[in-house]
Amino acid sequence: MTLGEIRRLYFIIKIFLTYGLDELIPHMRITLPLRIWRRCIFWIPNKHKNESTGVRIRLAMEQLGPVWIKFGQMLSTRRDLFPPAIADELAVLQDRVAPFDGLKAKEQIERSIGGPVETWFDDFDIKPLASASIAQVHTATLKSNGRDVVIKVIRPDILPVIKADMKLIYRMAHWVPRLLPDGRRLRPVEVVRDYEKTLIDELNLLRESANAIQLRRNFEQSPMLYVPEVFSDYCSESMMVMERIYGIPISDVAALEQHGVNMKILAERGVQVFFTQVFRDSFFHADMHPGNIFVSYDHPEDPQYIAIDCGIVGSLNKEDKRYLAENFIAFFNRDYRKVAELHVDSGWVPPDTNVEDFEFAIRTVCEPIFEKPLAEISFGHVLLNLFNTARRFNMEVQPQLVLLQKTLLYIEGIGRQLYPQLDLWKTAKPFLEDWIKDQIGIPAILRAVKDKAPFWAEKLPELPELFYDSMRQHKLLQHSVDKLVSDMNAQRTRHHKARYLFGVGATLLLSGTAVLLSRPDWDFFPALLMAAGIVTWLIGWRKTN
Ligand SMILES: Nc1ncnc2c1ncn2[C@@H]1O[C@H](COP(=O)(O)OP(=O)(O)OP(=O)(O)O)[C@@H](O)[C@H]1O
Numbered sequence: 183m184t185l186g187e188i189r190r191l192y193f194i195i196k197i198f199l200t201y202g203l204d205e206l207i208p209h210m211r212i213t214l215p216l217r218i219w220r221r222c223i224f225w226i227p228n229k230h231k232n233e234s235t236g237v238r239i240r241l242a243m244e245q246l247g248p249v250w251i252k253f254g255q256m257l258s259t260r261r262d263l264f265p266p267a268i269a270d271e272l273a274v275l276q277d278r279v280a281p282f283d284g285l286k287a288k289e290q291i292e293r294s295i296g297g298p299v300e301t302w303f304d305d306f307d308i309k310p311l312a313s314a315s316i317a318q319v320h321t322a323t324l325k326s327n328g329r330d331v332v333i334k335v336i337r338p339d340i341l342p343v344i345k346a347d348m349k350l351i352y353r354m355a356h357w358v359p360r361l362l363p364d365g366r367r368l369r370p371v372e373v374v375r376d377y378e379k380t381l382i383d384e385l386n387l388l389r390e391s392a393n394a395i396q397l398r399r400n401f402e403q404s405p406m407l408y409v410p411e412v413f414s415d416y417c418s419e420s421m422m423v424m425e426r427i428y429g430i431p432i433s434d435v436a437a438l439e440q441h442g443v444n445m446k447i448l449a450e451r452g453v454q455v456f457f458t459q460v461f462r463d464s465f466f467h468a469d470m471h472p473g474n475i476f477v478s479y480d481h482p483e484d485p486q487y488i489a490i491d492c493g494i495v496g497s498l499n500k501e502d503k504r505y506l507a508e509n510f511i512a513f514f515n516r517d518y519r520k521v522a523e524l525h526v527d528s529g530w531v532p533p534d535t536n537v538e539d540f541e542f543a544i545r546t547v548c549e550p551i552f553e554k555p556l557a558e559i560s561f562g563h564v565l566l567n568l569f570n571t572a573r574r575f576n577m578e579v580q581p582q583l584v585l586l587q588k589t590l591l592y593i594e595g596i597g598r599q600l601y602p603q604l605d606l607w608k609t610a611k612p613f614l615e616d617w618i619k620d621q622i623g624i625p626a627i628l629r630a631v632k633d634k635a636p637f638w639a640e641k642l643p644e645l646p647e648l649f650y651d652s653m654r655q656h657k658l659l660q661h662s663v664d665k666l667v668s669d670m671n672a673q674r675t676r677h678h679k680a681r682y683l684f685g686v687g688a689t690l691l692l693s694g695t696a697v698l699l700s701r702p703d704w705d706f707f708p709a710l711l712m713a714a715g716i717v718t719w720l721i722g723w724r725k726t727n
Pocket residue numbers: 277311312313314315316317318319332334410424425426427428473474490491493
């Protein structure tokens with residue numbers, strides 16, 4: 183451990199103790215050395231005794247900075263790991279990070295483009311438009327086409343901080359099973375590994391650029407969603423340039439109403455955009471927090487969303503999509519038996535799972551949810567409960583599904599904030615049913631034929647040659663097979679003969695020996711029998727080779 187790491191570790195421990203997080207360790211797990219050590223650092227008492235555990239964890243994470251804040255935000259989505267009170271607190275963790283010096287951002291941009299900012303941009307604003315834990319955003323105008331753009335720059339000093347903190351988080355993850363009774367179930371090292379991957383992905387703005395380009399292409403000309411254009415010629419790992427958008431922040435409900443936005447359509451469109459991304463494109467924006475969603479000022483009666491920050495995206499394969507669609511439909515028909523059977527038939531849970539037990543477990547957690555009117559039911563919570571139950575029955579829930587469930591919660595939250603009467607089920611059900619219909623039956627067959635048509639069209643001219651080749655191969659193969667069969671038959675006959683000769687030889691030898699023993703005065707006849715026996719054996723032995 184370097185001196186810097188020791189200092190940082192001390193700081194982290196100090197914050198943990200100041201917020202009394204050591205009190206989360208059960209008494210029986212506090213060994214004598216730990217107790218003595220805690221007494222030795224008496225000058226760091228728990229200063230927040232009156233706050234709840236969740237609040238104390240949240241405050242500590244906010245104090246520890248961006249890496250921990252983001253970690254907390256990610257943990258808030260793992261409701262299978264924490265009690266709701268803690269997960270709810272983690273969900274409200276805020277990035278309150280001071281902006282970094284605009285001059286530093288300018289330097290970073292110049293290093294990235296290999297020249298002064300003025301070569302490519304006019305009106306670069308040294309004052310950031312926005313600042314977050316990983317990156318900062320500045321405005322400018324693109325010289326080549328006069329378009330207003332934003333330049334997103336990774337914080338120059340963030341990488342060493344992330345590396346150092348991640349190392350310490352890993353170290354602490356290894357302590358968790360020893361300190362908490364439930365520590366092993368929390369799978370701390372795996373959780374940290376997932377987090378590290380997300381964080382590293384977010385540090386590469388080329389990834390975000392590629393995601394934004396893909397999402398924009400998927401919704402080209404769509405009245406529902408607009409994604410700003412990315413100017414990829416100017417993008418690098420640490421810098422991203424995209425069209426500046428001017429929209430109404432989705433959280434500003436008053437401004438939306440004042441502008442005459444049709445809130446019902448807007449709320450329903452949110453759900454439709456999400457399901458389109460998931461089921462049509464298998465590619466969904468997975469960082470749908472309100473800061474990343476805007477509404478266009480144009481045609482408020484037919485409102486269009488604007489999405490930014492495609493740093494985190496999810497994608498589902500065909501099986502995952504089927505899983506979701508079929509389960510949702512079975513759920514909302516309250517057909518828990520079907521849900522349980524679907525899990526077993528598709529191999530999501532082990533084949534020896536007791537369907538009755540599984541059905542009962544799902545019913546137990548879901549029936550209370552369905553006590554509410556359908557319009558108030560949260561898809562996200564239904565999914566969450568399903569995942570938690572399925573995990574108990576040894577289903578390995580894919581991280582992409584967890585990401586989707588988290589996004590769904592955001593979408594629902596936003597939708598209901600915009601239009602409290604929003605009936606998610608009514609909006610989504612036709613979508614899911616159409617998708618399932620489309621996946622089975624005639625349309626699916628026609629699509630498969632259409633998909634394969636170019637392959638067959640390409641192979642058609644080669645068919646006569648392929649046919650001739652295969653006939654020749656067949657003939658050659660038949661010849662080899664015939665030869666092999668006749669060889670085997672000949673060998674079998676030889677073996678039979680050899681076995682017969684061994685038998686005869688043995689009989690002659692035994693007879694010769696018997697005659698010699700009973701009539702010692704007959705020396706020629708037994709010798710003849712024995713010699714004939716040996717010769718017969720030798721002939722038999724030759725046949726075996
Ligand atoms: N194309 C854009 N046009 C106008 N404003 C933008 C644009 N892109 C980003 N911004 C502004 O910059 C802010 C931060 O951008 P972005 O969300 O991409 O950064 P971030 O570092 O990923 O932040 P976070 O992780 O907190 O979402 C946005 O909330 C928005 O106000």
